[in-house]
Amino acid sequence: MKIMLEKLEKFKSIMIFLINEKFSYKSKNRLIFILRIIKEFPKLVKFIFKDVSQIGMIGSIISLDSSTMCQLKCPMCPSLEGIKEEGALGWGYLKFKNFKNFVDKNPEIKRIELSNSGEPFLNPELKEIIKYGWKNKVDITIGTGANLNSVKGDILESLVKYEVKSLTISLDGATNHTYKIYRIGGDFDKVIRNIKIINYFKKKHHSDYPKMLWQFVIMGHNEHEIPAARKFAKQLGMGFYTKLNRIPSYSPIKDKDFVRKESHLGVSNRKEFLGKYKRIYILGCLRLWNSPQINWDGKLLGCNVNLWNNFGNVFETSLKKCLQSERYIYTKQVVLGRKIVRDDIPCSKCAIYKRVKRIPIKKSEIILNDNIHTHNIIPMIRVQKGSPS
Numbered sequence: 001m002k003i004m005l006e007k008l009e010k011f012k013s014i015m016i017f018l019i020n021e022k023f024s025y026k027s028k029n030r031l032i033f034i035l036r037i038i039k040e041f042p043k044l045v046k047f048i049f050k051d052v053s054q055i056g057m058i059g060s061i062i063s064l065d066s067s068t069m070c071q072l073k074c075p076m077c078p079s080l081e082g083i084k085e086e087g088a089l090g091w092g093y094l095k096f097k098n099f100k101n102f103v104d105k106n107p108e109i110k111r112i113e114l115s116n117s118g119e120p121f122l123n124p125e126l127k128e129i130i131k132y133g134w135k136n137k138v139d140i141t142i143g144t145g146a147n148l149n150s151v152k153g154d155i156l157e158s159l160v161k162y163e164v165k166s167l168t169i170s171l172d173g174a175t176n177h178t179y180k181i182y183r184i185g186g187d188f189d190k191v192i193r194n195i196k197i198i199n200y201f202k203k204k205h206h207s208d209y210p211k212m213l214w215q216f217v218i219m220g221h222n223e224h225e226i227p228a229a230r231k232f233a234k235q236l237g238m239g240f241y242t243k244l245n246r247i248p249s250y251s252p253i254k255d256k257d258f259v260r261k262e263s264h265l266g267v268s269n270r271k272e273f274l275g276k277y278k279r280i281y282i283l284g285c286l287r288l289w290n291s292p293q294i295n296w297d298g299k300l301l302g303c304n305v306n307l308w309n310n311f312g313n314v315f316e317t318s319l320k321k322c323l324q325s326e327r328y329i330y331t332k333q334v335v336l337g338r339k340i341v342r343d344d345i346p347c348s349k350c351a352i353y354k355r356v357k358r359i360p361i362k363k364s365e366i367i368l369n370d371n372i373h374t375h376n377i378i379p380m381i382r383v384q385k386g387s388p389s
């Protein structure tokens with residue numbers, strides 16, 4: 001039995017490597033799409049004839065932001081607008097007490113994503129949070145991204161001991177010199193040291209968790225370091241993926257052909273992506289159904305792009321009640337192309353909405369959660385198993 005499992009694991013690693021390195025983006029996505037249909041077939045049958053705007057959630061995943069606080073000063077940080085006084089996020093962190101109550105009151109939630117706007121490791125109660133999740137069989141992920149510059153006490157060992165399922169680390173460079181240009185206040189060497197410590201504990205505890213992913217946002221000043229970063233990630237036993245810059249005018253791409261090749265997407269920016277694949281690069285709207293975003297203080301934000309309004313407080317009332325509010329359902333109808341956007345709906349301030357208005361969300365995309373950059377998909381296809389150094 002043990003030999004069979006080892007062989008199966010080896011076969012899985014080879015398949016993941018082949019999919020990652022040898023398949024084009026298009027074929028990779030076709031394959032994922034087929035796998036998703038097979039995997040989500042029961043959901044397809046269950047929801048295909050229903051009005052998706054009336055369905056509260058599909059699945060059992062929630063995004064609950066552990067912190068909007070951050071120590072870095074990244075120039076394009078999208079969260080800054082939400083942290084300002086008039087924004088919906090505010091500056092703070094998720095309290096253990098609220099997390100515990102939320103888990104106790106919502107036993108149907110089986111996975112909680114803890115990262116979104118700030119640096120999760122600045123939450124002083126993070127260890128208790130992940131321990132409680134583990135004890136209650138709720139998978140914890142830090143998949144949207146952490147900078148991993150500041151870690152206190154034994155939190156790195158806790159990530160391994162309490163089996164945090166995935167950890168995505170934002171590292172936009174392969175050297176400290178390049179990394180520091182965008183991640184102002186950060187220290188590349190410190191982050192690498194922390195990754196190595198996690199690998200040390202993974203070895204010590206004979207654990208595969210957390211699966212680590214290196215996220216590299218491509219900009220003009222770091223594009224030349226993509227191959228070195230990819231190689232380094234492999235040496236560290238991490239998965240690696242590139243992300244196209246949200247604001248292409250900041251540090252514009254210098255060598256488009258090089259980036260087209262090295263991004264493994266065949267495109268050098270999000271506009272080219274839309275033109276080539278006829279789809280929006282990151283479809284944040286799907287979160288309304290598949291992983292509704294909750295702010296650290298309990299405000300339901302719906303999608304993780306929303307910095308402006310909220311749909312009630314799930315700590316004060318209930319998740320179910322907030323998901324069934326008139327404005328939440330209306331927002332779903334807006335992105336499905338059935339209603340006109342109103343001022344009290346976050347989409348009215350969102351840049352993505354201009355595109356969604358032209359290409360509304362499809363029911364199949366919602367049911368299959370067919371998005372290329374969700375924390376659900378990336379670990380599934382991109383984590384390479386390697387021998388941590």
Ligand code: SF4
Pocket residue numbers: 283284285288303304305306335346347348350351352353356
């Ligand atoms: S269009 Fe609306 S639902 Fe979609 S990402 Fe923007 S704010 Fe979120």
